[in-house]
Amino acid sequence: MAQQMSLDVNGRAAQVSVDDPDTPLLYVLRDDLGLHGPRFGCGLGQCGACTVHIDGQAVRSCITPVSSLKAGAKVVTLEGLGSPEQPHPIQAAFIAEQAAQCGYCINGMIMQSAALLNETPKPDEAAIRQALAQNLCRCGTHLRIVRAVQRAAGTL
Amino acid sequence: MNAPLLSRRGLLLQGGALVVGFSLPGRRAEAQTFAPVATTGFSKPVAPDQVDSFLALGADGRVTIFSGKVDLGTGVETAMAQIAAEELDLPLDRVTIVQGDTALTPDQGPTYGSLSIQKGGVEIRQAAATARARLVQIASERLGVPADALVSENGTVRPKAGGQGLSYADLVKDGRLDLKVDPAVKTKDPARFALVGKPVARIDIPEKMTGRFTYMQDYRVPGMVHARVVRPPAIGADLQSVDEASVANIPGLIKVVRQGNFLAVVAQKEWAAIKAAGQLKATWSKWEGLPEQDKLWQHVRATKVTKDDVTSSTGDAEAALGQAARRLEASYDFAIHTHGSIGPSCAIAELKDGLLTCWTASQMTHALRKQLAAMIGLAPEAVRCIYVEGSGCYGRNGHEDAAGDAVLLARAVGRPVRVQWSRADEHGWDPKGPPTLIDLKAGLDQQGNVTAWSSQFHIPEGAAGNVPLVAASLADLPHETTMAPGNIIGNSALPYAFPNVRTVCHRLASTPLRPSWIRTPGRMQNTYANEAFLDECAAAAGADPLDYRLRALKDPRGIEVLKRVAELAKWQARPSPVKDVAGDVLRGRGISYVKYELNRTYVAGVAEVEVNRHTGQVRVPRFFVVQDCGQIINPDGVRNQLDGNVIQTVSRVLMEEVTFDRGAVTSLDWSSYPILTFPDVPEVVIDLIDRPTEKPWGAGEPSAAIVPAAVSNAVFDATGVRVRSVPFTPAKVRAALQGA
Ligand code: FES
Ligand code: FES
Numbered sequence: 001m002a003q004q005m006s007l008d009v010n011g012r013a014a015q016v017s018v019d020d021p022d023t024p025l026l027y028v029l030r031d032d033l034g035l036h037g038p039r040f041g042c043g044l045g046q047c048g049a050c051t052v053h054i055d056g057q058a059v060r061s062c063i064t065p066v067s068s069l070k071a072g073a074k075v076v077t078l079e080g081l082g083s084p085e086q087p088h089p090i091q092a093a094f095i096a097e098q099a100a101q102c103g104y105c106i107n108g109m110i111m112q113s114a115a116l117l118n119e120t121p122k123p124d125e126a127a128i129r130q131a132l133a134q135n136l137c138r139c140g141t142h143l144r145i146v147r148a149v150q151r152a153a154g155t156l
Numbered sequence: 157m158n159a160p161l162l163s164r165r166g167l168l169l170q171g172g173a174l175v176v177g178f179s180l181p182g183r184r185a186e187a188q189t190f191a192p193v194a195t196t197g198f199s200k201p202v203a204p205d206q207v208d209s210f211l212a213l214g215a216d217g218r219v220t221i222f223s224g225k226v227d228l229g230t231g232v233e234t235a236m237a238q239i240a241a242e243e244l245d246l247p248l249d250r251v252t253i254v255q256g257d258t259a260l261t262p263d264q265g266p267t268y269g270s271l272s273i274q275k276g277g278v279e280i281r282q283a284a285a286t287a288r289a290r291l292v293q294i295a296s297e298r299l300g301v302p303a304d305a306l307v308s309e310n311g312t313v314r315p316k317a318g319g320q321g322l323s324y325a326d327l328v329k330d331g332r333l334d335l336k337v338d339p340a341v342k343t344k345d346p347a348r349f350a351l352v353g354k355p356v357a358r359i360d361i362p363e364k365m366t367g368r369f370t371y372m373q374d375y376r377v378p379g380m381v382h383a384r385v386v387r388p389p390a391i392g393a394d395l396q397s398v399d400e401a402s403v404a405n406i407p408g409l410i411k412v413v414r415q416g417n418f419l420a421v422v423a424q425k426e427w428a429a430i431k432a433a434g435q436l437k438a439t440w441s442k443w444e445g446l447p448e449q450d451k452l453w454q455h456v457r458a459t460k461v462t463k464d465d466v467t468s469s470t471g472d473a474e475a476a477l478g479q480a481a482r483r484l485e486a487s488y489d490f491a492i493h494t495h496g497s498i499g500p501s502c503a504i505a506e507l508k509d510g511l512l513t514c515w516t517a518s519q520m521t522h523a524l525r526k527q528l529a530a531m532i533g534l535a536p537e538a539v540r541c542i543y544v545e546g547s548g549c550y551g552r553n554g555h556e557d558a559a560g561d562a563v564l565l566a567r568a569v570g571r572p573v574r575v576q577w578s579r580a581d582e583h584g585w586d587p588k589g590p591p592t593l594i595d596l597k598a599g600l601d602q603q604g605n606v607t608a609w610s611s612q613f614h615i616p617e618g619a620a621g622n623v624p625l626v627a628a629s630l631a632d633l634p635h636e637t638t639m640a641p642g643n644i645i646g647n648s649a650l651p652y653a654f655p656n657v658r659t660v661c662h663r664l665a666s667t668p669l670r671p672s673w674i675r676t677p678g679r680m681q682n683t684y685a686n687e688a689f690l691d692e693c694a695a696a697a698g699a700d701p702l703d704y705r706l707r708a709l710k711d712p713r714g715i716e717v718l719k720r721v722a723e724l725a726k727w728q729a730r731p732s733p734v735k736d737v738a739g740d741v742l743r744g745r746g747i748s749y750v751k752y753e754l755n756r757t758y759v760a761g762v763a764e765v766e767v768n769r770h771t772g773q774v775r776v777p778r779f780f781v782v783q784d785c786g787q788i789i790n791p792d793g794v795r796n797q798l799d800g801n802v803i804q805t806v807s808r809v810l811m812e813e814v815t816f817d818r819g820a821v822t823s824l825d826w827s828s829y830p831i832l833t834f835p836d837v838p839e840v841v842i843d844l845i846d847r848p849t850e851k852p853w854g855a856g857e858p859s860a861a862i863v864p865a866a867v868s869n870a871v872f873d874a875t876g877v878r879v880r881s882v883p884f885t886p887a888k889v890r891a892a893l894q895g896a
Contacts, residue, residue, distance in 0.1 A: 002407070019407040023427045031382075031426050036374045037367030041498050041547075042579040043430075046826040049498055078367035087366060094365045098357060098792055101800050102229025102548030103364035104371065104499045129834040136826060138498045139229055139548040140803030142837040144796070 005066065008073065009033060010080030021067035026050045028066050029077060037078025037107050041136070048108030048135035052077050058115035078107045081114065090114050093152035094145075101139035108135045113149045122153050202262045207290075207335045209262040210283035211240065213324050214331060217311050218250045221284075224264030225276030226256040227360070228519055229548035230856050231793035232272045234358045238351045238789055239277050243284035243344055244324075245308040248351060253359075256521040256543025266520030268551065268620065268673060269643070270854025273789055274756070277852060285341045287333055294327045346787065346848035353848055355792035360545075372517040372546040372555075373502045373576065380504060380572040381410055382426040383565045384433035386419040387585055388630070390443040390819030391669075395419055402437035412436065413568040418631035420561065422569050426576065433578075444818035446668050453489055456593045460665040462617050468649035471656035476608035480599025484692055488596070488685040490864070490882040491813040493589040494823070495674050496831060499547025500582035501554030505562035506572035512539045516559040517546025523622055524556050528563050531628045531635065550804070551642070552623050552672035554586040560625035564633075580824040587623050587672030588814055590616050590641050594685035599656075604697025606690075606708065608656040613648050613682060616641045616671050617663035623672045641671040644678025646753040647861065650686060652708035669814070669821065675804065676860040679753065684882070687748040687865030691732065692878060700729040701747050701869065714751055716845065717760040717782045721747070724843050725762035725780040732873040742767045746869025752858035757785040759859045761802070763838075763866035767874045772890030774871055776806050776838040781859055783842075786850035794855045795842050801856075802840045805863035807832035809882050 002017045009029065016032045024043070029035045029052065041049030043062045050062040053076040054069065069075070082088035087095060090110055100106050109132060116123060116131040123131065128149045137145065150156040201209045202222075212220045221240045227233035237251045244251075254260055256267075264276045288308055295313035296303040299322070307316045314321025325331075346352070363369035388395065395417045403409055408424035409432055421432040447455035477483060504515040512534060518524045521541035529536040546555060558575050565573040577585075592615055599608035618639035628635035645661045694704035702722050709715055721727075725745065734744055744767070749760045762780040767773070779802045788794055811830055815823040823829035864882055872878045877892045 019425065020427060020431065027425070027427045030374070034376075035367065036370060039371075039499060040373060040576065041500075042826060044579060044825055046579075047498060078365075082366055084362040084366050084368060087362070091365045095357075095362055098361060098796065100229075100358075100361050100364050101231070101796060102498075102545075103361070103369065104229070104497075104547035106364060107367065110365065126835075129837070132834045134833070136498060136831060136833065138496050138550075138804065138831065140800035140807075140837075141796070142803060142834055143799055143840060146834070 007069065007075060009075045010077060018066055022065045024062050025052070025064045025066045025069070025075070026061040029061060035077050035079055039104060039107050041105070046136070047105070048112060049105055051108040051111040053111060053115060056115065056118060058112045078110060081110070088114070090117065090149070090152040094148040097144050097148040097151055099141060099144035099148040101141050105135065105137040109137070109145050113152070117149070117153055122155055125150065200260055202260065204262040204264065204279065205336050207283050207286050207333045207337055210280055210337070211287060212331045213328050215325050217323060217325055218252060219244060219246060220252045220254060221280060222261040223253055223255050223276060223280060224261045224522065225272040226267045226519060226543045227545055228267055229545070230272070230797060231358050231790060232267070233360060234356060235273055235789040235793055236277060236280055237359060238356055239281050240284045242349060242351045243281055244288055246311050248356060250311060257540070258521050258525045259540045263522040266523060266620070268519060270752070270757070270857040272854070272856070273852050274854045277789065281343055282339055282341055283337045285343045286335060286338045289341060290333055290335055291324055291327050295322050298322060298327070349848065352789050353787070353791070353846060356790055358793070370544065371499065372515065372544040373499050375504060375515050375544050377504055377506060377515070377572045380574050381422055381424055381569065382429040383420050383422045383561070383573050383575045384429045384578065385561050385575065385581060386421065386433050386436055386438065387581060388417055388440050390440065392443040392445045393417070393440040393819070396439045396441060399437040403432040403435050406432045406435070411569050413565055415564060415568070415631040418564060418627055420565055422565055422573060446816055446818050448818065449816055452591055452668070453593055455668070456591055456614050456664070461662045462665045463663050465645050465661040465663060466658070467645055467661060468657055468659045473608045473610040473656045473658035476656035477597055477599040477610060480607055481602045482600040482696060484598045484600070484696055486596055486689055486692060486880060488594045488688065488880045490592040490681040490684060492591050492669060493674055493808055493812050494583055494814050494829060495550050495553035495586050496829065497547040497549060497553055497582065500577040500579055501558035501586070502546065502574065502576045503555065503559040503562040504572060504574045505559065505566040507563070507566045510538060512563060514539070514541045514559050514563060515544050516541055517544060517549065517555045518559060519549055519552065519555070524559055527556070527622050527625060528559065531560060531625060531633045532563060532567060551674040551677065552587055554582055556623065557585065557626040560627035564627050564631060583824045583829055584821045585626055588669045589674035589677060590667040590671040592678070592681035594681070596685060596689040598689065598693050600693060600697060604699055606654045606693055609650065609654050611648065611659045611685070613645070613661040614664060615644050615661055615678065616667040617665065619643050620673065623670065639667065639671055642673025642677035647679040647682040647686070647750060649754060651711065651714060651749070651751045651754060652705070653710050654708060669816070675801070676857040679857070680805070680861045680864065683748070683750045683861040684864035684868070687862065688868040688880070691746065691865070691869040691872065695732050695872065698731045700731055702727055703729060705747070705749055711751065713758050713784050714749065717758045717784055718749055720843055720845070721760040721762050721780055721782040724782060724841060727762060732869070733876040734873055737874070740769055742769055742874040744870045744872070744874025746866045746871070746873055748862040748866035748869060750858060750861040752854070752861065756853040757783065757855065757858040759783045759862050761859070761862040761866045763863070763870040765867060765870040765874055767871055767889065769875070769893060772886035772888070772893060774810055774867070774884050774889055775836060776810070776867060778841065779806070779838045779863070779866070780841045781862070782845065783855065783859055784845040784847065785853040785855045785858070786847050787852040788844060788846045789852055791844055791846065794844060797855045798842050798859050799840050801860040802863055803832065803837055805860045806838055806867065809864045809867050809884060811883050811885070813883050
């Protein structure tokens, strides 16, 4: 039985119809709301490609059933941070460092490090590497990603 | 759903002639998403000898470049734009690139082998230079000014002496030049380069950093439904029965599709397809056709050899080995690897009115088009493959197979179907880098110089080509029956001038898992064995490993990269291993060198390692690399590729190994196939040699070739123990240390 839900995504109210309350948030964001920021990488919570913010916390949307969202929970995706015209400072730092090869992992990198910088505004390099230890990149862009986070933190 | 769809803007078909007038700078997806008119109706030429195949001059002053080579996440799109804008004297932002669309782009060959710039870029450069020469010629006629008194700049041609110029759009009204590419055309003098050789920012990055970019995995077409495949639990198992009732309760399920051993579920929504794929009950026959993994190397040794490729033969290696003052012998092996793209493969297919359109992240859309056509019995002309960039692609991974799946399913349900592979589909069913086993012998004279070198590479037969599609094999539809592991014999011969050398590749009739090429195929494994075994010779001779290489190297560009990397890494001349080691963590350094395929890009590298003598854990804190790839198009892009090659290969060498039981791959996720993570990623220190007046060579693969041996050599330097089996896991290193 399809269930109507209302979500708060990127500051806007969104109505979605969900067949199965176990549907991971990832598919609601991508398929129902047409967002491209959160990405499917593993569906297992192992890679971080699907990361979004829920009430400011970095969360893996591929293993977050949509029904587990608390009423009024604020979901923010990569699109909610900024745009090419008006990038969020951390997005601007990734652009300045040219921190992507394919860029498929970058959603997770930016969302995870944005959450880090909220809690720890000036992490050192080791702390950044540790905070991103569960985020996988296959292209080998790690060094630029770390530099981008340092740049965003003003510690480069 | 805000699908990024299908605009006809930009492509206007007027009286049969194609007029290209992209009015949407910056919207990359637009350029890629023409209306799906499939294969008929286009009059745009695609023959690789025509200028109009490669470029179209827009009425708005923009130029569209049609590139058969595609950006796999390597920055090729930006590099192509730099090359074209440079030759056409245009600002970069007036160039749009359309990639890998079989209806629009010339077939420039698959995007592999580090050939995008070297081959594809040079072809685009020639087309653009030919176009520019013609524009100047037309302007000369119109203005009555001799061509050599004209100058092109900023999209116009004007007299050098000053005065009114004419824009390209004015010079060529319908955007077409009707002209053959002149391969002898004079291209721009590198001294005048304004864009080539500069660290231009990548065109795609702002959209990728903000979620606006459309990857293949994001692509949607109207009326599209979602599918997941259900692969056999053992590779050769037969499907005996399917219990459709087991998924009847899933809302929005459209169909369970079965054709031979090909099985899949199609549903309205993606999550329903995922659930159905997990829930579907099917019975399969037993199949145990794979060798036991712990006897893999015995299995490789026992595999039938179908032919020998002698890749070099100088003097008499056997006789010289017999006369040598000292003989060395060793075997090296290199595990099976998966591509491991972070986004699993994905494709969409639509079959309408006898025409097939397939949106795919394939690195070889022109070849895929023929494969898909053969699979379902269509003429190639009835098939259009459109490239949409996917997750990073490091060789022939699962993209083409997902395309094959989508085509069968689109035909079965009569609607456009999107197939998204699961993580397990990707790890389990992408074609693999095959296992490689190498036996080497060397003879040294009294002074320790190599007088004889003999090597034997045990590698599957076949070359580059089409890898058979999983769907076609499972459904027993027409497909290739030969293996295509890539050109894996490259770099089996040596770049060094030894007097007696014989290098032979024994080509094997089979290999356990479907093979393909994965970054630096064969060239990595072969360079690993050669450069590590050469280090064994240097150690036996008591020589410094750098000096030992320089003694045997005659090529000045090779000598230069080695000397420069030594300088960069502050190399101290001494034989390996290090003397007087103390403490729990042993430190060492190793050097390695390649001249890629012995005819292009030169790379030398130095690895620094730390080896924990108790756990056997190897870390690579720092890696130095110097590369000479001739003319550099984008130095920042090249640096990005070098970072990627070093980091990805350190991961492969320290950690990666596909595991399998007698029926199938068992390393199906990131916990069973771990890769290097942030805390262990080495610092990469790079020095580039730019030679603007030389040919541009590839940078996407060569630097990966030097990594395994540099690490093996550094471990030996640190510990005195030689590791010869990739991956260098703690268990293997610990065992070697205990045995020492
Ligand atoms: S897709 Fe969610 S962690 Fe990999
Ligand atoms: S940039 Fe490609 S996976 Fe990270």
